[in-house]
Amino acid sequence: MLRAAVATLRRWMNPDRVLRVTPMGRVYLVLTLGVGVGALNTGNNLLYLVLAFLLSSIIVSGVLSERVVRDLTVRRLLPDGAFAHEPFPIRYELRRRRGHAFAVAVREASTLMNAGAFAAVVSAAGPTVVRATALAPRRGPWALAAVEVSTTFPFGIFEKKRTIALADTLLVYPRRGFACEVSTAGQRQVPGDASSGAARGGTADVADLRELVPGEDARRVHWRRSAALGKPVVVVREREERRQHVLRVDPTTPSEALDSACEAAAGQARRLLADGWSVGLEVGGARLRPGSGALHERRLLAALALAGYGDAG
């Protein structure tokens, strides 16, 4: 009993708990004070009774909210990467060793814009995964140091907050420009697998024959095969070599100008890759050899995200 009391006291002293009064709680406290003054002034026992219940609600709030935040472990489930200015999900896995926690709100302690996640019930039966939608204002590596776990349970008068140290780094890629993509998509008229790098006509090896699609250039018709089959067919050729392009970004100190340069480079890389180019990147001294594919695109984006932040590349 005594030991529990001492432990409680120590927990109260513990600096990782912050008790904040909610707006409703503020009015509640003022009313409690008023009722208290009234009770003391008049000696009306019924005011004392009301006061006693108001005070006991406050105490019970403290005890129950402590129960909620005391035994909570949080694991952050970050996406592999996120784009600046684009909302992305951060999941938190909440666990309890025993009992339940209620009305748990989780949010990042850092400056990452974060609406916060909320779980009505967390039980010891299994982890509860909640999702917050976050938004990074800038590209770059974001160090996430801690999460804040808070609850207003049970009565919404106080918000008890506990900060749990949880270090992670989130790589935020440069902002994507959507408008550019739309326009190139409009230009690509050839259906099927043309975007893979199989070029239109030309001198490469024959890869396949297929029927003419309405709206296609009539010069691509293979007239001899068409005559044999009785319907117009075109030749699909595969290009053997790929064109290469190396993008260069000069990293200075991270600044708005560098950010927009990185955004432009990322956008260009994306377009080039989509058109079947091999894209390389030079950021300061570091160099990324030309390549293609989505994994390579990620690598490019990561390098651009880190440009100027010291350990680029």
Added chain:
Amino acid sequence: MNATDLLKTTHARLGEVVLGKPLQAKLALTCLAARGHLLLEDVPGVGKTTLAEGLARAFSLSCARVQFTADLLPSDILGAQVFLQQQGTFEFRPGPIFHQVVLADELNRAPPRTQSALLEAMAQGQVSLDGVTRPLPTPFVVIATQNPLDLAGTYPLPDSQLDRFLMRLSLGHLAPQFEAELLVSRRSEPLQAFSPVGGPDVLSSLQRAADAVRVDRDVADYAVRLATATRAHGDVERGVSTRAVLALMAAARAWALWEARDFVTPGDVRAVLTATVAHRLLLKSAVQGAFSRDEAAHLVEEISRRVDAPR
């Protein structure tokens, strides 16, 4: 040998070649018993191919492996009419699809037209070429692998085609102690030592046993409620289809065989839920692709916790 013993023997033998993945091997066998096709999604080099070949050998199934590439044509899979100079006639030379197990490696590297040739054959169990319909052998299983990180190697599978796979599994990296074991055993070709459990008829009998498993109304209702919950969830753009519910029940039936039961329990449904349902969800989240896999699995687990099982 009854179905359960059969499954357990096969599982034990598979465990000798596919180290450290008992659950995945169990699910893969379940998938086979449920007449389903299997999609393995993982980074290269974690034993996808070994698992697939092991499954084929376990039941002495004829096996063909197709490495999908960007220039793979439908005819490379289905087969083509070949002109025979001597006879002056055309002859149909069947492609690799006319095997009982087709291992489609890196399926997403091929252009959609080639993918769909395979997937249509999977769906219909037959191939129609030049006006001739040729039935595929039975049992017929497609085991496809995908490389998730290399974002679809430019051709992610369309959702409708993902739907044709009964299960999606990911093997994940081996735990360190198994990796060490792998090095110590130093078997260059582990599958050489693999002895089959039985012939194709054994697998067919397994499949018939799975078909015979009965489903209580409340369990069927539970599966439907789970499916409905995926449709109602706020993070899901499009929930699972009715075909998915059928697939879920088929997988759960096969799973019941492991416990030597002739009826399905809610636990069976939960056991196969993530593997059968997660890849059929289309999420709303802003970042699709590689992340959505984890997210979908989380979501499905969340849903299975929320929906009350029949008591």
Added chain:
Amino acid sequence: MSRPLETLARDVTASIAFGAVAVSGSVPGPVLLAFPVALGLSLRGVRPLAGRRSASVVLLLAVAAALFGWATFGRLELIVAAVAFAVLVNCHRLVAEPSPQTTRQVLLTSLLVITGGAVLVGDVRFALFVFGFIVAASWTMARMVLDGPEGRREPGIDEAPARRQVAYGLGLTLALGVVLFVVFPRLSWNQAMARAPPGLGGVTGMSESVRLGGGGDIKTNPRVVFRVSLDPDPLTESLEAYWVGRHFTRFDGRQWSSTGTAQPPTRRVLMPFPRRRGARSVKQDIVLSSAYGSRTLVALDVPMHFLNGRSVGLGGAVPMNLSRVPDDQVLAMLEGNEIGYEAISVDEPSFDTSAPPASATELPALDPRVRALAVELKGPAKAPLDVATRFERELTRRYAYTLALPGEVDDPLVDFLFVRRAGHCEDFATALAVLLRIEGIPSRVTTGFLGGQRAGARYHVRAGDAHAWTEAYVDGAWRRFDATPEAGRSASPPAWLSAAIVAYETVEEWWRLRVLDYSVRDQFAFVRDVLRWPSGTDEAGEARGASLTPTGRGALVVSLATVALLALLFLPRRRGRGTHPASGLLDAIEATLRARGVDTGGKPLEEFSQSLTATNHPLGPALAHVTRRYLEARFGARPLGPREQRALLATLETPPGPSAG
């Protein structure tokens, strides 16, 4: 977003708060009407004020101005005006657009209202309201908290543990509140509060004059008009005692009146009777309730001494002067919600030896039949005491008691004696007094109460106990003669009703003693008991403990009952779907596991059983078997008999062999 549950909980909370002030009876009528209207609209989902912010604010301001204007002109007490305004604000919020913000406002305003109720209502009913309010308000707030910041209630979450926790918190709040109430230091001796609200008009048996005739019925009103503790305590259940209010000596044939003018007010009033040794005196501590409705003080038998008058009202308890009027009535000099005083009486009826005034023998013009009747009734008796006794007996014997009043008649006395031959106590008292005066014996009519029923440590006297009797100056002292037949002396309600009233009043008495009148003195006593308790051997402590323990036990019982009630309210209902016969087995298995201290961690049984098997838990094999059988029975169409079920459960209960881990 519609939140029907939250809105409903909010409305219930507001209604309870309103109920608390509504029962006080002091809230103006229009406000009393406005709230049910607003509540009805809110419950039907009609929100006329949604989106009309400025207009409604102007409306509220106008109402506030009107109320406080009323208050400044003294037509309304300020506190009542404030409470009324709070109620109106609540009405306003109820019919506004529902939102979390509105809900919070309603709850806070309701808190104000219930605080107002604490000032206006002193009844035990307030306890019900305040408990109800705390439960409803806490529930509403917890509901909002669980709905999260966006107010989106996620479907499918099992909230039963949350409900249990909230119920637990509520129980804790109530219990802790009671403790805080007991130990919170009372810094002032002063106690201001409304006691029982006057309700709908005062009822009393005390009037300025006794007038015979008139129409209507005499009510058998069970309302308590005063409470009294006696020292020494007679310890009887029913105290058939005469409580003297006033004497009337002047009779004009129709009504009795008194003539005296009040003497200057003093702090204490000593009746001018010569003192006599050996008479037993009884000290009374009397509290006239607000239902008493008169300023005449009453006391037992022959009052000797009135002192320590105080008026208890909204402003606190105020010491009060008393004034004596020659007709031997004592008046309180202040109005108040309740009037408290002490009186010392002598319980010998012949103690009053004051000489009769001239008016005690004056007779109005009488019908000759009355004189004839006097002669007839007197019979052979000669001595005044015999005559008086005989008159008393004959009247009692010959006339019937009725509660019906005669209506307007020319001569009520004649009407009683010769026409109706039935009447009520005043008729009997008047007739006896007149007959005595005809025989030359000075007499007077006394009004007061006859009765007193024990409730807790005090006696209650009700409005229905009002009575009138006759006193005759015989042998140098005033003696009491009561001609009213026994049946009509104290009108009592039916048995079941009186039982209910007694039960209610016992609770109410407890409430008054332990809550309303709880003071720093009680706190000292409490602290002393707590400090003494551990030793527990000295007799004083035992005695004190014995006197306090019932209270403590009562408090314990009340709080336990509250907790139990809450648990019942908030515990999850049994799943309605568990109709399958095998589901009972699952419940039993889970209960057995809990009883054995095995924590399933919320996992479904199938998965839990597998995990036990996987970890080589000693219970694993048994549980696997039982689980298997349950699954077969539930989903595999292999029904299970009750005997087999018991056998299965028994395998779980037998302790496992030596544990491996």
